Amino acid sequence: MISFQPTVDEIAFRNLARNFAKEKLRPLARDFEEKRQVSDEISRGINELGFSALELPADWDGLELPLISQVQIVEALSAGDLGGVQGFRGPGEAASLFRLVPAHPLFNKIKKTTREKTWPAVAFLNGNKPNHSSSLRLELQSSGGGYLLNGTSRPLRMAKYAGYLLVGLKDTTGEQLLIWLEDHGQWRLLEGDYRLGLLASGFSKIQFHDTVITDEQVLAKGHEAKVLLSQMLTRTRVLEAAKEVGAMEAALDHAAVYTAQRKAFGQEIAKFQGVSFTLADMSIKTQAARHLVWQSALKVDDRDPEGEAASQSALQFAHQSLRFVTDCAVQLLGGHGYVQDFPVEKWMRDAQAQIIFTEGESELLLDHGERLIVGEERGGLHDFIQNVAASNPG
Incomplete structure (x- = not known):
């Protein structure tokens, strides 16, 4: 039998999140939307309470909580304002990858910044999602020991503020790759009002033009x-x-x-x-x-x-x-x-x-x-x- 009875620690964390959502997020939700970003004050509060580090590994100074604990906390926060929660600048979806391979050398730079509590934004581009628009296509082609990346992505959350980009994409031969990019010069932002909602979440399309991807930027490939x-x-x-x-x-x-x-x-x-x-x-x-x-x-x-x-x-x-x-x-x-x-x-x-x-x-x-x-x-x-x-x- 599955038990959904929260632990004492989970109840305490959930209550902390619920109070923060009620007292801080909900009253400022319209302000976030109008300014198209979550305020620095709220972001600092989120970081100080540890809500940005729920999924991060322990050796990154993260909390590395079980998912069953995390879902209760993020549920309580989102009850304040989903748009505000999605507008927090931080590791985002990439946090789960950091947890899976925390010692990968490509993560050394961002690992240092997260330990310093600066929390740079990371955008995740899942190029494997079905796409029926001819104008929003990505092509990764093998070239001279590396790859050439061309095309335009869908609007991505946090792309507007991202200092790092995680890309999951298959090359033209069908081989799966995970790519880690740090240099803003490797992509161009195409900003615009792509959403009627989540307006504080930094949505932007990302465009690549003959972007060179070296083997050193490939996290993993194939199986x-x-x-x-x-x-x-x-x-x-x-x-x-x-x-x-x-x-x-x-x-x-x-x-x-x-x-x-x-x-x-x-x-x-x-x-x-x-x-x-x-x-x-x-x-x-x-x-x-x-x-x-x-x-x-x-x-x-x-x-x-x-x-x-x-x-x-x-x-x-x-x-x-x-x-x-x-x-x-x-x-x-x-x-x-x-x-x-x-x-x-x-x-x-x-x-x-x-x-x-x-x-x-x-x-x-x-x-x-x-x-x-x-x-x-x-x-x-x-x-x-x-x-x-x-x-x-x-």
């Missing part, structure tokens, strides 16, 4: 790169899904309080059947998503072979639930739901941007299906199909 990328994505999926659960909790709580106070025809609108049923559905979706995230975190911590499939299932269900819960919150507030005096319209926009920025629902299903076809992870097929069927009966 090793494939395994590392898979393990990294498994961990980041769980963490991103936890952030989405936090955003659901915020939208649900706000809608519940609003409908309990707003009156129509002489009674609180929360007492009307249509409203109460909607709130119940929102609560069920939020709690189900939370349980899937926690279950996947435990599987990854236990190095369960089904951990990757569980992470895909958790993120796919979180995407669907996040869209449903934030849309319902806007509708339950009626006309107020679309007014910036109320936070739900921002949360709905942030939710859609979050789903686009991470692996989309169709991408998760396609990737999982391909692995099932070739015979991998068959043990988790039944649970995965049940989760998908439950979230999308049609």
Whole structure:
């Protein structure tokens, strides 16, 4: 039997995160969006409390917490403001790779800066994501003992501020590579308003033109790169899904309080059947998503072979639930739901941007299906199909 009972330390960390989110993040959420960045004061507070180092390895002066502990903390933070959480400058998705290969010599420079608590931003370019736009294509071609990289990426979180770039990409022969870039001269930023939400998250496209990639900049290639990328994505999926659960909790709580106070025809609108049923559905979706995230975190911590499939299932269900819960919150507030005096319209926009920025629902299903076809992870097929069927009966 799986136990979701938090430890004493987890409760203390979660309460600390919840208080910070309520007192610091939520009141400044609109300011972050207007200025298109999280303030230095908030970033310092995040660093001082250790929230930027949850995933970092211990020999980097990180906390190296289990995923089951991390998901509770990032969920509590995201309940304050998902956009603010995604706007923190730091190691981002690359933290999971640092944890997997902490002693890699390519990380020596950034390892020193993180120990000094300067926390430079790292952007992650997953070139393996399906891309149907001819203008957003990347090509990595072998050339003279190294590689030439050309093309334009999708908008990447933190690309605007990134001092480092982690690239996962296959070359023209189909070989998987993980590449680490430090020199800004190797890429060009194409800034713009690429999102309706997560506006403080530093989104920007990155363009390469005959960028020379030397063997010294290659972290791993072939099977090793494939395994590392898979393990990294498994961990980041769980963490991103936890952030989405936090955003659901915020939208649900706000809608519940609003409908309990707003009156129509002489009674609180929360007492009307249509409203109460909607709130119940929102609560069920939020709690189900939370349980899937926690279950996947435990599987990854236990190095369960089904951990990757569980992470895909958790993120796919979180995407669907996040869209449903934030849309319902806007509708339950009626006309107020679309007014910036109320936070739900921002949360709905942030939710859609979050789903686009991470692996989309169709991408998760396609990737999982391909692995099932070739015979991998068959043990988790039944649970995965049940989760998908439950979230999308049609």
